Amino acid sequence: MPPIFALVDCNNFYVSCERVFQPLLCGQPVVVLSNNDGCIIARSEEAKTLGIPMGLPFFQMREQFPNLSIQVYSSNYALYGDMSARVMSILKQFSPQVEVYSIDEAFLDISGCAGGDLKAYGHRIRHTVKQWTGIPVSIGIGATKTLAKLANRLAKRADAAQGVFDLTGSKPQDDVLQSTPVKDIWGIGRSYSRLLQANGIATALALRDADDRWIRKHMGVVGIRIVWELRGISCLPLERHAPPKKSLMVSRSFGRSITSLDDMREAVATYASRAAEKLRRHRLAAGILSVFLMTNRFKSDEPQYSNDIKITLPVASSDTAELIAYALAGIEHLYEAGYRYKKAGVLLTGLVPAHQIQMHLFDARDRERAQKLMTLVDHINTQMGSGAIQYAVAGFRPRWQMRRARMSKRYTTQWDELAVVRAV
DNA sequence: TCTGGGGTCCTAGGACCC
DNA sequence: TCTGGGGTCCTAGGACCC
Numbered sequence: 001m002p003p004i005f006a007l008v009d010c011n012n013f014y015v016s017c018e019r020v021f022q023p024l025l026c027g028q029p030v031v032v033l034s035n036n037d038g039c040i041i042a043r044s045e046e047a048k049t050l051g052i053p054m055g056l057p058f059f060q061m062r063e064q065f066p067n068l069s070i071q072v073y074s075s076n077y078a079l080y081g082d083m084s085a086r087v088m089s090i091l092k093q094f095s096p097q098v099e100v101y102s103i104d105e106a107f108l109d110i111s112g113c114a115g116g117d118l119k120a121y122g123h124r125i126r127h128t129v130k131q132w133t134g135i136p137v138s139i140g141i142g143a144t145k146t147l148a149k150l151a152n153r154l155a156k157r158a159d160a161a162q163g164v165f166d167l168t169g170s171k172p173q174d175d176v177l178q179s180t181p182v183k184d185i186w187g188i189g190r191s192y193s194r195l196l197q198a199n200g201i202a203t204a205l206a207l208r209d210a211d212d213r214w215i216r217k218h219m220g221v222v223g224i225r226i227v228w229e230l231r232g233i234s235c236l237p238l239e240r241h242a243p244p245k246k247s248l249m250v251s252r253s254f255g256r257s258i259t260s261l262d263d264m265r266e267a268v269a270t271y272a273s274r275a276a277e278k279l280r281r282h283r284l285a286a287g288i289l290s291v292f293l294m295t296n297r298f299k300s301d302e303p304q305y306s307n308d309i310k311i312t313l314p315v316a317s318s319d320t321a322e323l324i325a326y327a328l329a330g331i332e333h334l335y336e337a338g339y340r341y342k343k344a345g346v347l348l349t350g351l352v353p354a355h356q357i358q359m360h361l362f363d364a365r366d367r368e369r370a371q372k373l374m375t376l377v378d379h380i381n382t383q384m385g386s387g388a389i390q391y392a393v394a395g396f397r398p399r400w401q402m403r404r405a406r407m408s409k410r411y412t413t414q415w416d417e418l419a420v421v422r423a424v
Numbered sequence: 425t426c427t428g429g430g431g432t433c434c435t436a437g438g439a440c441c442c
Numbered sequence: 443t444c445t446g447g448g449g450t451c452c453t454a455g456g457a458c459c460c
Binding site: 033034035036037038039041055056057058059060062075220221222243245246247248249250251252253256296297298342343345402403 | 425426427428429430431432433434435
Binding site for chain 3: 101102219
């Protein structure tokens with residue numbers, strides 16, 4: 001049986017999560033900010049209607065919309081991650097074939113599940129997710145992932161069929177593709193969009209019927225796959241199991257610029273420590289550690305500097321102390337006094353499963369002991385809350401910490417932040 | 425004062441080898 | 443004047459995604 005893809009996408013996901021626990025926000029313009037309260041990364045429909053663009057820096061929103069009353073939240077990933085897991089577990093009851101594509105999206109293969117009426121099945125999914133979690137979703141159905149994505153866009157339109165759009169029927173496809181600008185196709189970004197339009201390919205229909213050789217030449221195999229998917233030939237299979245991670249990064253902009261090596265050391269030690277925790281959670285070890293730092297690229301009047309260094313470890317490791325040591329050695333090498341640093345980060349690559357680390361003959365480190373210590377630290381931090389135990393080099397209450405002034409409570413993952421309901 | 429973070433895949437080009 | 447051909451591997455950078 002050929003697959004039938006349903007793309008289930010949570011509407012304005014972060015805003016919807018906030019609304020579940022603060023129903024007063026429903027009907028009001030709401031936005032959620034990126035880390036460091038930097039940019040707007042989620043908007044309610046009301047906020048979109050007001051003309052607030054995606055990615056707008058928060059301080060510019062305050063300049064441009066000074067008189068509007070908009071509810072603003074810092075991003076609360078503890079809450080969003082947990083709500084996402086709830087939504088995904090519900091979707092798995094509607095199909096054994098689910099690919100969790102991002103925090104707020106999943107592809108389902110619903111061939112064989114829907115019993116003939118795809119649209120009705122979509123509505124059942126939508127209704128169940130809403131009832132059980134409070135999160136509204138939109139569902140697009142198509143013969144390929146690309147077409148399901150496209151259908152999802154239509155499902156979100158107010159005039160469409162209440163959140164579900166089925167594109168598998170052959171009839172309506174041409175006009176739908178005709179009315180879809182190339183920039184709205186999954187996989188077509190700014191640059192390809194410009195290229196295509198400059199060559200007279202402005203709609204999904206035109207792209208579907210474009211010349212393969214031209215596409216291959218200018219957009220590579222990625223482009224060919226998009227075109228074929230638009231023709232209904234599935235090139236992107238459902239991936240039920242996430243392929244193994246190839247890299248892992250922890251980086252943050254600083255709440256205020258760093259101008260001393262001591263502060264930079266604290267920040268980088270903190271990031272290395274977080275990265276090591278992530279490694280262990282995925283049962284991985286890293287063979288290569290890169291560190292980078294940079295000044296604020298938006299401040300053209302300030303001297304600019306950015307640099308990075310890549311360190312190959314003698315033996316792949318997930319030991320916090322060891323990764324911190326390499327990261328500090330790296331950052332001390334990169335650090336130049338006299339700049340105002342805005343961001344730094346630690347990137348781990350050369351990842352291998354923790355159980356198949358290649359040992360080194362002259363390795364002096366007592367790795368067994370280190371591993372026991374890490375297991376203990378992780379256990380304590382799981383029980384007592386993240387950060388209960390940490391390395392002193394990472395600093396306490398550091399000056400450079402990111403801003404998150406408008407954070408809601410962690411309603412679903414923290415006992416002392418549960419929602420309180422009062423019966424009057 | 426103020427501008428996110430974390431990923432993947434693909435391609436071109438250089439280094440190196442026979 | 444004129445300077446092979448064909449591989450592999452690695453890396454940096456571009457493009458895209460959410």
